[in-house]
Each structure stands twice: as structure tokens, then as C-alpha cells.
Amino acid sequence: MKRPFRKALLLMLLVAPVASCRQDMYDEPRYEPLESSPLFDDGASARPLPPGTVPVGHLRDDDHLDRALVAGEPAPDLPLTLTPELLARGRRQFNIFCSPCHGAAGYGDGMVVRRGFPPPPSFHQPRLRAATPGYLFDVITNGYGIMYSYAARLKPEDRWAVAGYVKALQLSQHARLDDVPESERPRLTEGES
């Protein structure tokens, strides 16, 4: 046998007993999933969560932000400051989650509807124009009629962003020149010849 091979063989023989130590860890005393245990009165090793346990980062204890309620009543306004960033976020989420049915401008003529899905009402009808952002938050959270809930897809902050954006969409369809600050008006005709 050549020297390097002999060395390698020796090394393997030395390492073999060390490697077998792993077996101890493999067989360590522990419960298999749902195995019984004499330690607890109910005999179950899988323990229920103590009451009030909340996953880190998921404590939802802000009535206004999480449930659109202020002192138990429907919130009249947003719990967040309506910044251009929040509106941009709302537009993004609206275009992803709502526009397939409600249409990009909110007339209820999205692509899914054009392919036969029951049309939602236009956001520009008087009843929905009068709806508060909190009402929109509620529809997104709980669904409405045949529209299902978006609570699992949109976190509360994003639901408010979408609600704010829908209000902006509604305003955009009924805006008057007076609503536009003087300094911004030249931009309205930008691109026109």
C-alpha cells in the first residue's frame, strides 16, 4: 500500500468510533410528535398555547388601525397620515388585488368582469362616494356579498392605503379645477398640443 493511502485508512479507522457518537444524539430522549407523556395531567406531550399567546409582531390591539373602530363606533377617518407614499402604496395594492374586478378606475369593469364575473358596483355611484375610508376598510377586511375577504392578503396598513386610494380615485372622477392648487395647474395641460 502506498503511504498516503495507508494514512487515509488509519484516519478513517480513528474517525469511525467518533462518528458513531452521533447515534446517541439521534436516540436522545425526546417526544415524537403527539406522543403521550406521563408528565402532564391530560397525558399529552404537545402542550396547548397559554391563553393570550400572540406570535411576535402579530399583536393587533389597535381598534382604529386594526378594526376601523373609534370608541366602538365606525371610524370616520384614517388612522394613518395620508402621505403621497401611502397613496402610492394604495395604488399598487389596488391595481394588484382590486382592479381585476373593479377596473383600474373603479367603474366595476375589470378584466375578470369582462370575462363573465358578476360586475361589482361602480365606486363612482353616490352611495359609495359617500362611504368613509373605514367602510372601505371593513369591506376589504370582511368581504361583501359575493366578494370575499382580503384580510389574509392585505395587512391592515395596506387596507387603509387601498381605502385612501379608492377615495382618491373617487375624487379624481369628480374633481374641479378649483381643487387643483394654482401652482399645479400648468401640469394638467402638459403634453397637450
Ligand code: HEC
Ligand atoms: C373577484 C372580484 C373582486 C375583487 C378582486 C374585489 N372585489 Fe370588491 N366587489 C366585487 C363584487 C362582485 C362586489 C359586489 C358584491 C355584492 O354586492 O354581492 C364588490 C363590492 C365591493 C364594494 C362595494 C360594497 C358596497 O357597499 O356595495 C367595495 C367598496 C369593494 N368591493 C372594494 C374592493 C376592494 C378595495 C378590493 C381590493 C382589495 C376589492 N373590492 C376586490 C368583486 C371583487
